[in-house]
Amino acid sequence: MMMKKLNLNGKWQTEVSLLAIFVLCLFLTLPASLSTSDTANARPLDDVIESKYLRVFVYEDFPPYSYKGPDKKMTGIDVEIGKRLAEKLGVTVNFFVRGADETVDDDLRNNVWKGHYIGGGIADVMMHVPVDDALRERNKLAVIFGRYYTERMSLALDPSQVGEAETLAPFLQEKVGVELDTLADFYLSSPSTFGGRMRKNVVRYRWFKDAIEGLKKQEVAGLMGPRGQIEAAVKATNRPYTISSPPFRGMSIPRWDIGMAVKEDSRDLAYALGDIVLELRKSGELETIFKKYGLSYYKDFLD
Numbered sequence: 001m002m003m004k005k006l007n008l009n010g011k012w013q014t015e016v017s018l019l020a021i022f023v024l025c026l027f028l029t030l031p032a033s034l035s036t037s038d039t040a041n042a043r044p045l046d047d048v049i050e051s052k053y054l055r056v057f058v059y060e061d062f063p064p065y066s067y068k069g070p071d072k073k074m075t076g077i078d079v080e081i082g083k084r085l086a087e088k089l090g091v092t093v094n095f096f097v098r099g100a101d102e103t104v105d106d107d108l109r110n111n112v113w114k115g116h117y118i119g120g121g122i123a124d125v126m127m128h129v130p131v132d133d134a135l136r137e138r139n140k141l142a143v144i145f146g147r148y149y150t151e152r153m154s155l156a157l158d159p160s161q162v163g164e165a166e167t168l169a170p171f172l173q174e175k176v177g178v179e180l181d182t183l184a185d186f187y188l189s190s191p192s193t194f195g196g197r198m199r200k201n202v203v204r205y206r207w208f209k210d211a212i213e214g215l216k217k218q219e220v221a222g223l224m225g226p227r228g229q230i231e232a233a234v235k236a237t238n239r240p241y242t243i244s245s246p247p248f249r250g251m252s253i254p255r256w257d258i259g260m261a262v263k264e265d266s267r268d269l270a271y272a273l274g275d276i277v278l279e280l281r282k283s284g285e286l287e288t289i290f291k292k293y294g295l296s297y298y299k300d301f302l303d
Contacts, residue, residue, distance in 0.1 A: 043055075043124050045268040045272050048089065049090070051091070052091050053092045053093065054091050054092070054093055054094070055094045055096050055122075055123045056085065056086070056093055056094070056095055056096065056124065057095075057097075057111045057122075057123035057125065057127060058074065058078045058127050058128070059078075059099065059100055059127075060099050062100075062128075063229070064231075064232035064294065065077045065228070066079050066128075074095050077228075077293050077295070078127040080289050080292075081127065081277075081286070082125075082127060084285070085125070085273055088279070096120075104130060105135070105139060111126050112142045112262065112263050113263045124262065124266070125269070126260060129144055129258070130256050130257070131144055131256070131258065132257075139261075140264065141263065142261045142262070142264060143262050143263070143264055143266070144261045145259055145260060145261070145262075145270045146259045147257045147259045148260075148286055149257070150255055150298040150299055150300040151256055151258055152227045152254060152298065153184065153224065153227070153254050154231075155167075155224050156215060156233075156234050157170070157221065157242040157244070158215060158222060159242055161221035162221050164242070165242075168198070171188075172197055173201070174201065175202075176188060176198070176201055176202060176220055176221065177203045177204075177211040177219070177222070178203070178204055178223070178225065179204075179205055179211055180204045182225065183253065184225050185204060187250075188202045188224065189202055190250075192250050203220050211223050211225070212233045212234075212236075212237065215237075216239070227243070227245060227295075230243060231294055231295045234294075255300065259277075
């Protein structure tokens with residue numbers, strides 16, 4: 001039976017696959033010396049304070065949230081928030097950087113409560129986690145908390161090709177770009193979206209940055225994806241693209257809240273970090289950070 005679920009970019013991935021079986025078999029044959037169980041201990045608040053550092057997980061190559069700047073140092077929205085968290089606790093910050101796995105469930109296991117089979121330990125807190133009840137239910141060894149942003153599916157449109165349009169209607173005739181195997185890809189390719197008439201106009205790119213290049217080269221007349229990535233990418237092009245978030249009829253998850261996660265037995269750390277995030281929201285500092293990277297700040301949840 002094949003099941004799919006949402007990852008951090010709105011990607012839907014196969015949960016049960018031959019690759020997963022292969023990885024499991026590989027793990028079972030690894031020598032005991034590579035086990036991460038001894039390095040995957042949770043660090044409650046007192047241990048973090050005593051050690052004088054907070055280990056913060058951020059995704060690599062995930063602009064505008066976490067990526068290497070011109071100086072080769074990690075930068076981005078999640079990186080800046082991580083620095084504020086450590087600063088408010090009175091400790092230094094150590095960034096734990098790793099690429100995304102197949103699903104957020106895998107990322108929570110690898111980076112929060114167990115550790116990766118190749119080693120490396122776990123972080124004290126993981127940034128950019130969807131705050132979702134189903135995700136919580138599947139991951140009882142992680143505590144998901146601290147909403148700090150509401151992501152939403154959006155469009156970038158080229159006015160020179162579609163005029164003043166701000167909806168999907170032009171893409172019944174024009175080409176629209178998506179990142180391969182994302183929520184946008186599956187939605188536009190679905191038989192239930194405009195009766196499947198848009199499927200032939202969907203152009204799939206391996207990476208989001210390639211989709212933006214396709215828009216710039218006018219290979220497509222528009223692009224669909226998470227608003228945060230779209231706004232940052234459009235700002236970098238310095239072109240007058242239109243950005244909109246129209247109703248996407250039939251889409252199961254048109255918007256989702258973003259927060260953090262810690263291991264289940266580090267709840268006191270979660271309480272402390274949650275209070276800091278609330279303080280950053282109320283003071284307007286979070287909005288300032290988002291604006292610095294060219295993003296509008298959306299918050300569909302109550303303080």
